[in-house]
Amino acid sequence: MLTAFFAAAAWGRVGLAATPLALLWFVHDRTGSWSGAGLAAAGLAVAEAVAGPQTARLVDRFGQPPVLPVLALAHAAGLVAVVVLLPASAPPLVLLTAGLLVGSTLPQLGAFSGARWSHRLTSATGLSRAFAWEAVANSTAFLLGPVLAAWLAGRGLPEVALAGAAGLVASGTLVLALLRSSAPPPARRGTPGLGLPRGLGLPLVVTACLGVHFGALPLAVAAARPEAAAAVLGASSAGGLLAGLALTRARDPRLRRAAVVLALVATPLALPGLLTAPVVVLAAVLALVGAAVPPVVVATTVLVRERAAPQQLTSAFAWSASVSAAGVAVGSAAAGQVVDRVGPPGASGLAALSLAAALLAVLGWGRIVRCARCDPPAS
Template identity: 40%
Template sequence: MPSANYRALLRTPGAAAFFLPASFGRVGVAMTGTGIVWLVHSRTGTFTSAGLVGGCFAVAEALGAPQVARLVDRFGQTRVLPPVLLAHALAVALLVTLVAAGAPAAVLALGGVLAGACVPQLGAMSAARWAALLRTGRAAELPSAFALESVSNEAGYLLGPVLVSSLAAAGRPVAGTVLAASLSVAGGLVLAAQHGSAPPPMADGPTNDDPVAVREDRSLLRGEVVLLMGLNLAIGVFFGAMQVSVTAFSVAHGAPGAATPVLAVSGCSGLLSGWLYGLRRWRTAPRVQLPAAGGALMLGTLLLLTVGSPLGLGLVVVLTGAAIPPLLVLFSVLTQSTVHQAVLTRAFSWLGAASAAGSAAAAAVSGRAVDAFGPAGGFAVTAAAAAALTLQSLVGLRLLRTTEVQPTGN
């Protein structure tokens, strides 16, 4: 049966032991940003302050994640993750205390920065473990492993915000934030305890007898990585504009409550497509698959411009939602095949930061587009992002001639 692909992966010694706690912890990570917004709003009564603190948290996470990942690549997950988790727990506790004490918005924003700077990047660490586990002799299974990662991430970002919002709606915003931090820390601690599957730490400085490491040391400045960052920036713009545009569309059609089920339909479509994508072994090269998946996303975004009802929107987001997981899997496959393992966690984190930056910028840009042109203006931003992604994929066909970089010795 095709699902044997996933069973074989999870039966690999050590695989389930790191994948499951990382997935568990990612639910907490997905809850944190939304939880902070609800927490601050519950005390201040204004979304201006809540948005300020939430925005500071997001920016700090985007900038801090690659720096934490640099330490992880150099010293190893099992040494770096515990102090990062401790710092995150203390920062969240400080923010909760500041909110309870009625601190000014500027002080709360500083608390948001501290909490965001040390968010545990469990997804990047889990992906790096798959790459290390399967790199020798089982590289053909990496797309299926990254498909599992995509499904886990999609599930986390479906469940997490719903859970924390439900607690906030029930009058328990503090419980939502504390639960988010608890899930992140618990999942991270269990992950850190899995020494056997952790990629070996490698020093930043190359040795004289290791020419591969000399080339690798500057690998994040390579054209392939810049291209992958551009692709992740575009997908981030799509994410940010889509959330704003779907909400605006629902409000404009007199059904503000429709936004939540429409976004849920998109997420469920992504879960299914990510699962199905990983079930088969694709003979077509990832760099060739990439423009095809981008084209499917672009088609869906163009259809968004034609819908006239929440029901029609729900049908179209099935297509756009289904196009996302294959793209994310391909980004991961291309990253691990063009970046040396000594900087792989850092590379995954930088790509995530690019996506987060695109999402944050798109939220502002699409908001203005909606104000000027209605929901169609917001959907035009998603279409532009999908077109930019597809164009970059086509331009990068020659650049992304993937030859797996061989690992260096310790």
């Protein structure tokens, strides 16, 4: 099941996961301002969410081999420009622009790899297992990337962290471009509007809810238990990794069943006393929640693959990634407000509520769509 293009995308994603934190530390080290660093990181997130689907449209139209080298070189050049040219006294607009420059050139490696799996495999079980490996690679990247960036920045080497992230991203993208035989054929015709494929409402709503969860939960844990946050969130990631590995040998999960299980195991997050419970209890609950996430991710990814036209596969996967990033941003911002007003348990409850919303969407999507298509009553 593991292939050269999967390996190239996997190591590139370690760099993708490290880039936001590396940029945050670098800007803070250069300017001495946390607010400025946060502004640059926010610019990166917004640019990635907006530009990702549009660069994916180019890939769908012209193919991966000609477009990926341009993306890789543009991203590397953008980061070099930021490192060399960003002044210590940079005003907020310059810091925001730096983040926008880096984020707008980030290659959507998960979308590129997912499109290759979809081109190569035809059976539902094979695709499900492939997307389970994608979930494992993504979880591993978000374990390794931020840790490496923080470790280098903590030793006074934020430039090395940023350069290392750029090297991983660019090399993974370039190798992916060289592996021409597994790349889907180009569509040669653009899609109208913003390039959002039809029929993706349900998977995108579920993905957005998952993003809100992942934006809110770490903030709630960090605010309530700063001394144990790393260990507790590590347990959650470990649960997700183990579940993802198990799915690589299992039958394809069903979205409805997976959403029910996830909402049920996340119910304790809404209990006011959970965040003050013993660390072992909190870690066990988060490990269970983390283990229940990959089946939902795999099922929604399969649904995206089934509903997207062959000439829009990369765009469809990129939209999913962008919606997830937007959900994380909303979840983080909302959780911060909730923590300030009612405390960390409120943010933990928000994380649980977002998963309940995902379940409600799965259970009632058909009715929602039918209602939206109804003619308004005559007056």
